[in-house]
Amino acid sequence: MIVNQFKDEVLKLAKQQGSEIAYLTHAAKVLLTVFDETRSLLVNANNLIDVNEYEKQVNNQLARTPKLENVSPKLSPSVDSIIRGSIVASGSSANVTELHLLIEFICNVIDNEGDDLAILAKACETPLELRTELKAMLGGETIESLEKESTDSKVKRGYSELASPFTDPLIGNQEQLIRLKDAVNKSGGSIIAVVGEKRIGKTTLIESLNHWIHNSNENISKTGIYTLDTTEIINTSMHRGVLEQCLSSAIQDSKSERSILLIDNIHYLNDACRDPEFMPFLASAADQGVVIICTLTPDTYSMVFDKRGYRNSVLRIDLKEPNKDVRQKILRHHADKISNLEHVIFDNKAIDALSELAEVHFRTNTLHNSIEVLERSAIKHDADIVTKQVITEVVASVKGVPLDTISNDLAKKLKTLSKNIKAELFGQDHAVDEICEQIQLSSLGFKVKDKQPKASFMLLGGSGVGKTETTEILARELGVETLVLDMGEYKERHTVSKLLGAPPGYIGHDKGDGILAEFIAKNPDGVVLFDEIEKADPQIYDLLLGVLDKGRLTTNTQKEVDLTGNIIFFTSNCGADGIGSSKFGLLGKKEEKITVDRSAFEKAFKPEFRNRLTKIIDYKTLAEDDLVKITLKSVNKISAKAKTQYGLTIDVNEEVLRHIANEYYKIDMGARPIEKGVETEIGSQIGTAILNSKKKLRGIKFSMKENKVAYTTS
Structure with a gap:
C-alpha cells in the first residue's frame, strides 16, 4: 500500500540523514523523489509552484540539519498527521493515493508555519491557493465544476x-x-x-x-x-x-x-x-x-x-510570553494531555529541565518551542517515562545544535573560556580576562540587573588589534551565532529600518522586522557586534539606550524582542587616530604598549550611553612577540592544508616568522596585512614548489637567504 511505502521511505530517509525524528522536510523529499505522481501533480497545479526550486530548498534544509549516528527515527506529529489524514480522507489505508498524501502534506506545512512554510513560500507565492488547487483535483473535480456550487x-x-x-x-x-x-x-x-x-x-x-x-x-x-x-x-x-x-x-x-x-x-x-x-x-x-x-x-x-x-x-x-512560573504550569498541563494521548509519563525533573533549558535556548517563542519539545519527546521516548535526558536531546534537535552544546556543564565551559580564547588571540590577555569575568558573572546569575543584556562591551583600539576576532572566538567557544553589523552602512537616518523594519506608512512595513530583530528571534543567546559604532546615525544610539538599559527593543511592527540572553559588543577607533602617526613602529619585547585616548571617546559618546555599558575595554597595540604568534597561526593554517591535500610537512623557522611580522605589519592597519604576507611568502612558494617538482614532495623547509624568504624541498 502507498501509505505504508510512504511511511517506510520517510523513516529510511531520516535514518540516512542521521535524524532521530522524521520531519516534514523528509516527507517533502520523499514526495518529490520517490513518488513520480506527486511531482507530476505539482507540476500541473496551474503553475502555482516551481517544483525544481522547492526541491532545491528542501535539499538545502536537509543539508543544514545536524546529523547523528546510529539513530532509530520516529515520525513527527506532523508526518503522522499526513498518514492519518490521508486514511480519513480516502476512507481506508487501501484507498490512499499520492494526491491524498500531497494534500495532507501541504495542509500540515501551512498549519505548522515555521521553517517548513518558509521553504515552501520560496517556491510558491500562494501556498493556500496551491492547497485549493490540489483539493479541486481530488475525485476528478475541477475548478470549473466547483464553480457550479451554489x-x-x-x-x-x-x-x-x-x-x-x-x-x-x-x-x-x-x-x-x-x-x-x-x-x-x-x-x-x-x-x-x-x-x-x-x-x-x-x-x-x-x-x-x-x-x-x-x-x-x-x-x-x-x-x-x-x-x-x-x-x-x-x-x-x-x-x-x-x-x-x-x-x-x-x-x-x-x-x-x-x-x-x-x-x-x-x-x-x-x-x-x-x-x-x-x-x-x-x-x-x-x-x-x-x-x-x-x-x-x-x-x-x-x-x-x-x-x-x-x-x-x-x-x-x-498576548505576551508568560513568565517562568506561568509557563511551568502550562507545560505541566500540556504534559498531562500528551501523556493521555501517547501513553507516557513525564518525569517531574524533565518538566523542570525543560523550563530551565527554555529560559536559555528559546528566549523568543519560548512557550511554542517548549510545547513542541514536549510533543517530540513523547514520540521519541523508548520507555514509558520521558526523562530529563530525552528532553535535553530534543531541545538540541529543535534548536539545531550538537547535543554537547546543550548538555555540557556551563560551569566547565565558563571555567576554560578565557584560556581557550587566549590560545587563539594574542597580545590582549587583559581584555580577554575582563570580558570573560563579566560573562561568567552574568551567566551564573550574579548580575545585579537581570533585565539587561547578558553583558555589553565597548572595545576601543586601532584597526587590526583583535577586537572583532575576540567576538568571533568567544561566540565559537560558547557555541552560539554571531551577527556583525558594519555601522558604516547605517550613517543615514532611514537605515534604522534595516535593523527594525520600516515604520507604518512606509514601503516595506509588512516585509519583516529587520536584520537585528530577526537575528535575535532565531538566536536568543547569540553575540551581536556593532562594528565601528561611531559611524552610525545618532538615532541608532537612542535605539541602543533601551537595549542596554532594559534588554528589550520594539520593532516597527510593534513586536517586542528580548535581548537579555545576548552578549552585545561595540567596537570603535575613537581615540586611536594618533597611534599611526606616533614615533612608535613595531614594538619590541619590553616597550610599553600604546592605548587609546579615552578623552576622544568620551567626546564622541554621551554619558548616558557610556554609563549603560558593562565594560569599556582598551585594546593595545601589538608587540613583536604577539605578531610572531599571529604569523605562526596563519602559517599553521596553510601547513594544515598542505598536509591534508598534498601530504606535505611544512617547516618555517622563527627568523622567517619575524621577517614576515616586521615586513607586513602596519601600525595603522594592525595585524591584518600579516595574513596576506603569509600567503605571499609561504603559500605562493608552496604552490610553486608543487608545480615545479618532478617527484612527489615530502616536505618544504623555509628559511631566510639574503634577506629573503627561501625554501628547500625533500
Missing part, C-alpha cells in the same frame, strides 16, 4: 456558532481576558485584534470568553460567538468572489443573534485572497453594533490593519 451553500458553510464546551483552562492572561470581556460587553460595536505568536494562547482566551458568555450570571449583552472558518472561505472563494457574501451573511446573522463574530487567523485571508477588501465590511459592521474579534500574529498585524489605514479603529490585545 453561492448560498458555500456562504453558509463558511461560518458556524462556536461550541460552548470549555476545553483548556486559561493559565495566565487574566488581564487580557478582563479587557476582552469589557470590550465585548460595552454598548456599540468594535473590532478587537487578539495578537500573539502561534500557540501562545489565543484560542484558549477566546474559549474562556465563550465559556463566560454561556455560564456567567452577569448581565451580558452578547449571546454567543459565531466563528468564520477562514480555511473554508479560502477553499471556496479563491477564484469565485464569495468572500464578501460570506462576510456579509455572517455579519447579519451575528447582528440579529446579538453574537460576536470571530475571524480566526484573519491574516490567512490577506495571504490567500490577493489583497481582498474585507476591512470596509468589518468597519461597517462595527458601526452597526457588531463586535468582531480577529486573531493574528504580530508580524501580520501591520499587513492586515496598518496597511489599510484602520490602525486607530482597532482595539489591540497582545
Whole structure:
C-alpha cells in the first residue's frame, strides 16, 4: 500500500540523514523523489509552484540539519498527521493515493508555519491557493465544476456558532481576558485584534470568553460567538468572489443573534485572497453594533490593519510570553494531555529541565518551542517515562545544535573560556580576562540587573588589534551565532529600518522586522557586534539606550524582542587616530604598549550611553612577540592544508616568522596585512614548489637567504 511505502521511505530517509525524528522536510523529499505522481501533480497545479526550486530548498534544509549516528527515527506529529489524514480522507489505508498524501502534506506545512512554510513560500507565492488547487483535483473535480456550487451553500458553510464546551483552562492572561470581556460587553460595536505568536494562547482566551458568555450570571449583552472558518472561505472563494457574501451573511446573522463574530487567523485571508477588501465590511459592521474579534500574529498585524489605514479603529490585545512560573504550569498541563494521548509519563525533573533549558535556548517563542519539545519527546521516548535526558536531546534537535552544546556543564565551559580564547588571540590577555569575568558573572546569575543584556562591551583600539576576532572566538567557544553589523552602512537616518523594519506608512512595513530583530528571534543567546559604532546615525544610539538599559527593543511592527540572553559588543577607533602617526613602529619585547585616548571617546559618546555599558575595554597595540604568534597561526593554517591535500610537512623557522611580522605589519592597519604576507611568502612558494617538482614532495623547509624568504624541498 502507498501509505505504508510512504511511511517506510520517510523513516529510511531520516535514518540516512542521521535524524532521530522524521520531519516534514523528509516527507517533502520523499514526495518529490520517490513518488513520480506527486511531482507530476505539482507540476500541473496551474503553475502555482516551481517544483525544481522547492526541491532545491528542501535539499538545502536537509543539508543544514545536524546529523547523528546510529539513530532509530520516529515520525513527527506532523508526518503522522499526513498518514492519518490521508486514511480519513480516502476512507481506508487501501484507498490512499499520492494526491491524498500531497494534500495532507501541504495542509500540515501551512498549519505548522515555521521553517517548513518558509521553504515552501520560496517556491510558491500562494501556498493556500496551491492547497485549493490540489483539493479541486481530488475525485476528478475541477475548478470549473466547483464553480457550479451554489453561492448560498458555500456562504453558509463558511461560518458556524462556536461550541460552548470549555476545553483548556486559561493559565495566565487574566488581564487580557478582563479587557476582552469589557470590550465585548460595552454598548456599540468594535473590532478587537487578539495578537500573539502561534500557540501562545489565543484560542484558549477566546474559549474562556465563550465559556463566560454561556455560564456567567452577569448581565451580558452578547449571546454567543459565531466563528468564520477562514480555511473554508479560502477553499471556496479563491477564484469565485464569495468572500464578501460570506462576510456579509455572517455579519447579519451575528447582528440579529446579538453574537460576536470571530475571524480566526484573519491574516490567512490577506495571504490567500490577493489583497481582498474585507476591512470596509468589518468597519461597517462595527458601526452597526457588531463586535468582531480577529486573531493574528504580530508580524501580520501591520499587513492586515496598518496597511489599510484602520490602525486607530482597532482595539489591540497582545498576548505576551508568560513568565517562568506561568509557563511551568502550562507545560505541566500540556504534559498531562500528551501523556493521555501517547501513553507516557513525564518525569517531574524533565518538566523542570525543560523550563530551565527554555529560559536559555528559546528566549523568543519560548512557550511554542517548549510545547513542541514536549510533543517530540513523547514520540521519541523508548520507555514509558520521558526523562530529563530525552528532553535535553530534543531541545538540541529543535534548536539545531550538537547535543554537547546543550548538555555540557556551563560551569566547565565558563571555567576554560578565557584560556581557550587566549590560545587563539594574542597580545590582549587583559581584555580577554575582563570580558570573560563579566560573562561568567552574568551567566551564573550574579548580575545585579537581570533585565539587561547578558553583558555589553565597548572595545576601543586601532584597526587590526583583535577586537572583532575576540567576538568571533568567544561566540565559537560558547557555541552560539554571531551577527556583525558594519555601522558604516547605517550613517543615514532611514537605515534604522534595516535593523527594525520600516515604520507604518512606509514601503516595506509588512516585509519583516529587520536584520537585528530577526537575528535575535532565531538566536536568543547569540553575540551581536556593532562594528565601528561611531559611524552610525545618532538615532541608532537612542535605539541602543533601551537595549542596554532594559534588554528589550520594539520593532516597527510593534513586536517586542528580548535581548537579555545576548552578549552585545561595540567596537570603535575613537581615540586611536594618533597611534599611526606616533614615533612608535613595531614594538619590541619590553616597550610599553600604546592605548587609546579615552578623552576622544568620551567626546564622541554621551554619558548616558557610556554609563549603560558593562565594560569599556582598551585594546593595545601589538608587540613583536604577539605578531610572531599571529604569523605562526596563519602559517599553521596553510601547513594544515598542505598536509591534508598534498601530504606535505611544512617547516618555517622563527627568523622567517619575524621577517614576515616586521615586513607586513602596519601600525595603522594592525595585524591584518600579516595574513596576506603569509600567503605571499609561504603559500605562493608552496604552490610553486608543487608545480615545479618532478617527484612527489615530502616536505618544504623555509628559511631566510639574503634577506629573503627561501625554501628547500625533500
